[in-house]
Amino acid sequence: MAIIDRAAASLVGVGDESQTLLQLLVDVADDLLAGVLGRAAPHLGMTIGVLVLVMTLLGSKQPGSPRTMN
Numbered sequence: 678m679a680i681i682d683r684a685a686a687s688l689v690g691v692g693d694e695s696q697t698l699l700q701l702l703v704d705v706a707d708d709l710l711a712g713v714l715g716r717a718a719p720h721l722g723m724t725i726g727v728l729v730l731v732m733t734l735l736g737s738k739q740p741g742s743p744r745t746m747n
Contacts, residue, residue, distance in 0.1 A: 681705050 685701035688694055696704070730737075 681709065 681702060685698060685705045688696075688701050688705070689698055694701075
């Protein structure tokens with residue numbers, strides 16, 4: 678959290694920034710999760726991956742179970 682705190686604090690009063698520190702904390706945390714930190718902390722990033730098994734996408738009733746063809 679210290680990195681998020683520092684990144685948000687660095688944005689307070691920059692240019693025409695009018696958000697409160699709490700609002701900036703939320704924005705920085707959101708940007709971190711989205712992978713777009715930009716000027717706040719360009720050295721940070723995160724990638725989130727979602728794994729969906731093909732059988733689930735094909736309509737299997739149980740995730741990951743083989744689909745029976747009749």
